[in-house]
Amino acid sequence: MNKQIILKNQKIFTKNNLTEKVREWDPNRSKVAAGIKKGIMPNIKEDDKVLYLGAAEGYTISYISDILTKGKVYGIDISPYSMQKLLILAEKTENIIPILGDCNKPFEYNEIIKKKFDYIIQDIAQKNQAEILIKNSDIFLKEKGLALLSLKLSAISQKNHKKTIDDQINILRNKFRIINQKRLDPFEKNHMLILLEKK
Amino acid sequence: MKQEILQITKNKVKEKLEKSDQKIINLSLIVEKLQLKINELTELLKIISDQEYPSIDQILGIKDYCKFYLLEDKSQISTLNFKEEEEIKKILDYNIGITIEKDVKEITNKLCKNILELIDTKEKIDLKIDTLIKENYINLYNIATPKIACKMIEIAGSFERLSRYPASTIQLLGSEKSFFKALKFNKKTPKYGILYNHPLIINLTNKKKAKIARSLASKIALGLKADVEKKDISKDLINKIKTKISEINE
Known part of the structure; x- marks a missing residue:
C-alpha cells in the first residue's frame, strides 16, 4: 500500500509531503475512495504518470496529486466551466496538468501530450465508456499498465444491469486482464469499479 | 513544459466561453428564472392588494398593475394613460375594498417597487439577447x-x-x-x-x-x-x- 494513504477509524486520509497537510477523503464524493472502502486498492506508485479522464472540478485529482510525490497527473475534461476551477487548482499545485479536450477523440490532445502513461483512471458518463477506455489505452498506456474504470450502469441502459455488465466486460476482455471488480453500493447507486491490466 | 500546456488550455477555455452563443444561452437561462420569480412575487403582493382594489388584477397586466398600485391619489388615474381607464373608474366608484393601515401600506409599496425593478432588468436582458442574435445570426x-x-x-x-x-x-x-x-x-x-x-x-x-x-x-x-x-x-x-x-x- 502507498505511504501517502492513511487508514484510521474507518476513514481515509491523504498526506501531502510538501505542506504536510492531512486531509480526509470522502467516499461519497469520490469513486476511488469508495473503491478503497470496498476493498479495491488502486495500486498507484509514487513515481507513476497518471492520465485522468473526466477530471471535472478536481476533487479526486487533488488527492491523487498528494499520492504522487514524484509523478504527475494529467486531467482531461470537455467542459470549459469546470476547467476554470481545475486551472485554479493547477496553479496552486506542482504536479497537476489540465487539458481541455474530448475523451472520445484522443488523437486531438495527443499532439499536446506526446507521452506514455503507467496508469489511467476514467470517470465519464457516456454510452460507450468501455470503448473510450480502449481508444485511450491504445495510444497512451504502456504495456502491463493499470487502468481503473468506474462503470456508470444507468448511463448505458436503464433495463437489465446484469446484462450490461456482461456486455461491457466482454468488450474489455479483448485488450485487458481483469484483476478486481466490485459494486459501490452504499456510496454510489448503480456504479461498478473495475481494476484492469493491459495485456 | 507544464507552463506551455497551462497557457494552451487557458487560451482554449477563454476562446470557448467568449463565443456569442454561450452568452445567449446563459442570458436566456436567467430570463426564464426571472419570469418565475416575478410571478411568485406578484402572487404575494396580491394577497393584500386584492382586498384593497378587488378584481383590477384581472383587467391589467403585471407591469401596469404595479404602476397603478404605486399611484398615491387614485383620482388622477388619467396620468397613466391606460386603455382600460373607464372600467377601473367604475370599480373604484363601487367602493368595495377595505382601507389599509399606513405601516402595512409601506411594506406592500416596497414589494411593488421590487417587482417593477425585476421587470426592468428582464426587459434589458431581452433586448441584449435580441441584439446578440441580430448581429451574429441574421x-x-x-x-x-x-x-x-x-x-x-x-x-x-x-x-x-x-x-x-x-x-x-x-x-x-x-x-x-x-x-x-x-x-x-x-x-x-x-x-x-x-x-x-x-x-x-x-x-x-x-x-x-x-x-x-x-x-x-x-x-x-x-x-x-x-x-x-x-x-x-x-x-x-x-x-x-x-x-x-x-x-x-x-
Whole structure:
C-alpha cells in the first residue's frame, strides 16, 4: 500500500509531503475512495504518470496529486466551466496538468501530450465508456499498465444491469486482464469499479 | 513544459466561453428564472392588494398593475394613460375594498417597487439577447424570430451543433419526449416542437400546421448554413414560405 494513504477509524486520509497537510477523503464524493472502502486498492506508485479522464472540478485529482510525490497527473475534461476551477487548482499545485479536450477523440490532445502513461483512471458518463477506455489505452498506456474504470450502469441502459455488465466486460476482455471488480453500493447507486491490466 | 500546456488550455477555455452563443444561452437561462420569480412575487403582493382594489388584477397586466398600485391619489388615474381607464373608474366608484393601515401600506409599496425593478432588468436582458442574435445570426433572426432562435440554440447546446442538424431534427426540436414515446409504442409521431409558437404557424388549422412546419424547418436549416458564412439570404427564404402558405390555403 502507498505511504501517502492513511487508514484510521474507518476513514481515509491523504498526506501531502510538501505542506504536510492531512486531509480526509470522502467516499461519497469520490469513486476511488469508495473503491478503497470496498476493498479495491488502486495500486498507484509514487513515481507513476497518471492520465485522468473526466477530471471535472478536481476533487479526486487533488488527492491523487498528494499520492504522487514524484509523478504527475494529467486531467482531461470537455467542459470549459469546470476547467476554470481545475486551472485554479493547477496553479496552486506542482504536479497537476489540465487539458481541455474530448475523451472520445484522443488523437486531438495527443499532439499536446506526446507521452506514455503507467496508469489511467476514467470517470465519464457516456454510452460507450468501455470503448473510450480502449481508444485511450491504445495510444497512451504502456504495456502491463493499470487502468481503473468506474462503470456508470444507468448511463448505458436503464433495463437489465446484469446484462450490461456482461456486455461491457466482454468488450474489455479483448485488450485487458481483469484483476478486481466490485459494486459501490452504499456510496454510489448503480456504479461498478473495475481494476484492469493491459495485456 | 507544464507552463506551455497551462497557457494552451487557458487560451482554449477563454476562446470557448467568449463565443456569442454561450452568452445567449446563459442570458436566456436567467430570463426564464426571472419570469418565475416575478410571478411568485406578484402572487404575494396580491394577497393584500386584492382586498384593497378587488378584481383590477384581472383587467391589467403585471407591469401596469404595479404602476397603478404605486399611484398615491387614485383620482388622477388619467396620468397613466391606460386603455382600460373607464372600467377601473367604475370599480373604484363601487367602493368595495377595505382601507389599509399606513405601516402595512409601506411594506406592500416596497414589494411593488421590487417587482417593477425585476421587470426592468428582464426587459434589458431581452433586448441584449435580441441584439446578440441580430448581429451574429441574421438569417435565424429573420426566419425563426428571436425567441424561437434563442430556444433552439439552448436546446442544441451551441450554434455549431445546431448548424449541423438536418431539417427533420429542427422540425421536432423540443418534442423529444413525445417523439421517442411514439417510436417505442408504435403510435403517431409529433409533427412540430417549439416551431408551434411561430407567428406564421400558430393561426393555421392542425393539418396545415404540420405541412408548413416541415417546409419552415427546411428553410431554417438552409439559413443556418448561410449564417456560418455570414451571408444574408433570409428574404428569398421567407418569400418561398409565404407562397407555400398561400398555395395551401387555396
